[in-house]
Each structure stands twice: as structure tokens, then as C-alpha cells.
Amino acid sequence: MAESNGMTDVQLIQQLALLGWLKTDSEHCKELYTAVTGMQVAREVLDRLSGQSQIDAYRRECIQSVADFVKKNPRASQRELNAEVEKNVLLFASRVQAL
Known part of the structure; x- marks a missing residue:
């Protein structure tokens, strides 16, 4: 919109x-x-x-957290990036499931 x-x-x-x-x-x-x-x-x-607006907010927070990590850690290894993404996706999933 x-x-x-x-x-x-x-x-x-x-x-x-x-x-x-x-x-x-x-x-x-x-x-x-x-x-x-x-x-x-x-x-x-x-x-x-x-609860769609809350889910959308959680999604934006998840993406922003990963983006912030990448900005703060430009030399992070692929393993570190994967771990950070996994951590944030699991947090997102648990927050959505708690709705």
C-alpha cells in the first residue's frame, strides 16, 4: 500500500x-x-x-539483526554467518510460535 x-x-x-x-x-x-x-x-x-502485523515486525527484526551482524563483522567466516542467521531464524520462529 x-x-x-x-x-x-x-x-x-x-x-x-x-x-x-x-x-x-x-x-x-x-x-x-x-x-x-x-x-x-x-x-x-x-x-x-x-497477528500478521506482529509476524511482519518479527520478520523485519530478524532481517535487521542479520544485517547489523554483517555490518559489524565484515570479515566473519561463512560458518559464523550461518550461525548468526540460524540463531535469528530460530528466534523468529519461536516468537511466531508463541503468538
Whole structure:
């Protein structure tokens, strides 16, 4: 979902539909606003129930930890790199499983 000045595409569509509804009292704009808002609510509920946002955060942390290790240890051996990746992947897996 693209963002421009902090607003996602869905939020922009929602605001355009609301603006159209407020300016014209159009039934079409009201229906569009209702549909977009309903989709956002449904997506948020699903995300909270599934824990997907937390899984995504854990994934980013895992990748960042490996990247930080590589930056701090540019001369690490393949064995050291493998051990660090394995450690972080196991941590990721255990955190996801604990959800």
C-alpha cells in the first residue's frame, strides 16, 4: 500500500469518497465511503486476529539483526554467518510460535 504524506492509498480513496459525499450528498459517494471503510475495518480485524502485523515486525527484526551482524563483522567466516542467521531464524520462529 503506497503512502504519500502519511496517507495510504485506501485512506486517500476513503477521504475522497467522504469529501464527495459531504459536498454533493451523492448516494454513490456514500456507498463508496461505506464500502472502503468496511474493508478497512475488516482488514484491521483480520490482522489483529491473525497477528500478521506482529509476524511482519518479527520478520523485519530478524532481517535487521542479520544485517547489523554483517555490518559489524565484515570479515566473519561463512560458518559464523550461518550461525548468526540460524540463531535469528530460530528466534523468529519461536516468537511466531508463541503468538
